[in-house]
Amino acid sequence: MAKYKCMVCGYIYDPAVGDPEHGQPAGTKFEDLPADWVCPECGVGKDQFERMN
Amino acid sequence: MSVLKILPDIYSVGVVDWDVRNFHGHTYTTKRGTSYNAYLIIDDKITLVDTVMGSFTAEFIENIKQIIAPEKIDYIIANHVETDHSGALPEMMRLCPKAKIFGTAKCREGLYKHYYGNWDFQEVKTGDKLKLGKKTLNFIEAAMIHWPDSMFTYCPEEQLLMPNDAFGQHYATSERFDDEVDQCALMDEAAKYYANILWPLSSVILKKIEEIQKMDLPIKMIAPSHGIIWRKDPAKIINAYISWAKNETKPKVAIVYETMWGSTGKMARKIAEGIIQAGISTRIFDVAVTDRTEIIREMLDTRGFLFGSSTHDNDMLPAMAGFLELVRGLRPKNRVASTFGSYGWTGGAAKEMEVVLKEAGIDIASGGPSFKYLPDEREMKACYEFGSDFAKIIKGG
Ligand SMILES: [Fe+2]
Numbered sequence: 386m387a388k389y390k391c392m393v394c395g396y397i398y399d400p401a402v403g404d405p406e407h408g409q410p411a412g413t414k415f416e417d418l419p420a421d422w423v424c425p426e427c428g429v430g431k432d433q434f435e436r437m438n
Numbered sequence: 439m440s441v442l443k444i445l446p447d448i449y450s451v452g453v454v455d456w457d458v459r460n461f462h463g464h465t466y467t468t469k470r471g472t473s474y475n476a477y478l479i480i481d482d483k484i485t486l487v488d489t490v491m492g493s494f495t496a497e498f499i500e501n502i503k504q505i506i507a508p509e510k511i512d513y514i515i516a517n518h519v520e521t522d523h524s525g526a527l528p529e530m531m532r533l534c535p536k537a538k539i540f541g542t543a544k545c546r547e548g549l550y551k552h553y554y555g556n557w558d559f560q561e562v563k564t565g566d567k568l569k570l571g572k573k574t575l576n577f578i579e580a581a582m583i584h585w586p587d588s589m590f591t592y593c594p595e596e597q598l599l600m601p602n603d604a605f606g607q608h609y610a611t612s613e614r615f616d617d618e619v620d621q622c623a624l625m626d627e628a629a630k631y632y633a634n635i636l637w638p639l640s641s642v643i644l645k646k647i648e649e650i651q652k653m654d655l656p657i658k659m660i661a662p663s664h665g666i667i668w669r670k671d672p673a674k675i676i677n678a679y680i681s682w683a684k685n686e687t688k689p690k691v692a693i694v695y696e697t698m699w700g701s702t703g704k705m706a707r708k709i710a711e712g713i714i715q716a717g718i719s720t721r722i723f724d725v726a727v728t729d730r731t732e733i734i735r736e737m738l739d740t741r742g743f744l745f746g747s748s749t750h751d752n753d754m755l756p757a758m759a760g761f762l763e764l765v766r767g768l769r770p771k772n773r774v775a776s777t778f779g780s781y782g783w784t785g786g787a788a789k790e791m792e793v794v795l796k797e798a799g800i801d802i803a804s805g806g807p808s809f810k811y812l813p814d815e816r817e818m819k820a821c822y823e824f825g826s827d828f829a830k831i832i833k834g835g
């Protein structure tokens with residue numbers, strides 16, 4: 386499962402960790418996050434994230 | 439700043455900071471000073487939109503007192519946590535302990551981490567409305583324009599947008615409106631503000647402008663938290679933001695250099711001759727002595743960047759290193775850059791500058807001249823020719 390980086394603030398979404406504070410349990414793929422999910426650090430949308438290699 | 443009625447029952451109650459010359463520490467030079475704008479709405483619920491820098495608290499409260507006793511304030515809208523807009527908030531909450539604060543979830547968190555106050559705070563989201571009586575306020579979350587907590591407040595009855603820092607300018611004036619001030623100075627400060635504060639957030643800004651346009655909120659007036667209010671032509675600043683956010687550029691070149699014994703400076707001026715001869719506009723800046731926030735402002739709509747440095751300790755010179763670090767963070771798009779400079783033995787400045795430019799995602803044009811010690815006639819000719827070749831790339835778009 387790929388990690389994704391917020392290009393605005395640098396936060397890294399790790400699917401192994403998820404975003405449980407905002408209802409996204411560990412194991413949630415970035416692609417499966419809801420469309421209105423936002424960066425937990427800076428609040429920008431999913432479109433501001435880039436897939437990491 | 440004296441109190442001014444800007445719309446029926448809406449007053450500008452902020453302050454002018456004539457003296458400030460450095461802002462955000464020393465990251466932004468405010469050569470024309472600034473203002474910290476706040477707005478007071480008299481309705482069934484008396485509402486204050488934002489406050490001012492802490493050091494201006496007394497003047498701010500005197501302004502409010504010209505309209506109403508501060509303890510009568512019911513609501514305070516906190517569009518942004520940063521202290522130039524929240525500094526007077528602790529004193530306001532002391533004067534009106536029953537006032538309720540409205541802001542985003544990140545605003546609640548941020549205000550607490552600044553002031554540690556136990557204040558009555560109501561979190562709001564995009565689409566939430568607050569009825570004041572005759573007037574209403576609509577909230578629009580604006581994360582990263584320019585902090586996570588940032589929010590815009592809109593009053594539909596007056597078609598007034600209060601977007602806090604967005605569309606602002608560090609411009610101290612006795613006038614309060616766009617049509618009352620010098621247009622060149624105004625747009626210069628608006629561009630400088632965008633370039634130095636908002637540029638790296640361009641894709642977030644474009645998306646937010648589109649979102650607001652889709653919401654179909656007619657905007658007759660934009661009252662930001664710094665500088666003048668846009669009443670004559672709010673579309674002018676919105677369109678300028680769209681252009682800057684799209685990284686639209688003009689065919690011109692910014693030459694930024696640092697030199698030890700003058701050779702790199704000499705090369706800069708010869709390259710400029712080649713550029714000018716090819717019909718392209720250019721500006722030369724010695725980065726060691728120039729206000730870097732002014733260079734960044736010039737670069738905002740400039741297509742070509744040339745960076746020159748002497749080699750020192752196998753690397754570029756320190757003022758250039760600091761400047762390029764800034765450029766890297768701004769992440770400019772749709773630009774072409776190259777490097778040049780003089781060296782004594784192995785060289786290295788050009789290579790190190792290119793490393794940073796690549797990290798910044800800027801396209802690099804090859805052929806930037808690097809010469810040993812003082813350039814001779816043939817080498818100066820090569821500088822001139824490089825200038826004219828680079829100008830052709832810039833002309834081509
Ligand atoms: Fe700010």
Ligand SMILES: [Fe+2]
Nearest residue numbers: 520522603663
């Ligand atoms: Fe500000």
